[in-house]
Amino acid sequence: MRTQSQVNLEHALPITIDPMTEQETHWQLTALLTELLVQCRPGERIYLTEFFFEEQTVSSIMRRHQVSRRTVYNWRASLLVKAHKLYQxxxxN
Known part of the structure; x- marks a missing residue:
């Protein structure tokens, strides 16, 4: 019998689906990244674009730009400080 295998929807009633919430989160992230790119120094921009967007490894970034691991980590640290301030x-607001 079909009714025996159906899921009880009683607990689903209070659930609301808001497609705009996901879109608003996307817009906030886009705004944050756009502002972050404006404020980045050259090394921070390299880290942001190559590590996060191009999914390059730290080693790959080091080789490509002929810098030390410490330099790449410094770029990351200063970028994260700026991102945190912008997010706050x-x-x-």
Whole structure:
């Protein structure tokens, strides 16, 4: 009998699906990344684009730009500080 295998939807009633929430999150992330790129120094921009967007490894970035591992990590650290500040500004506005 079909009714025996159907899922009880009683618990699904309070669930709301808001497709705009996902879109708004995407817009916020896009705005954050756009502002971050504007504020980046050259090394930070390299790290942001190559590590996050192109999915390059730290070793690959080191070889490509002929810099030390420490330099790449410094780029990452300063980039994360800027990203955190921008995120804090966005969430308080």
């Amino acid at each position: 500004q966005q969430t308080t």
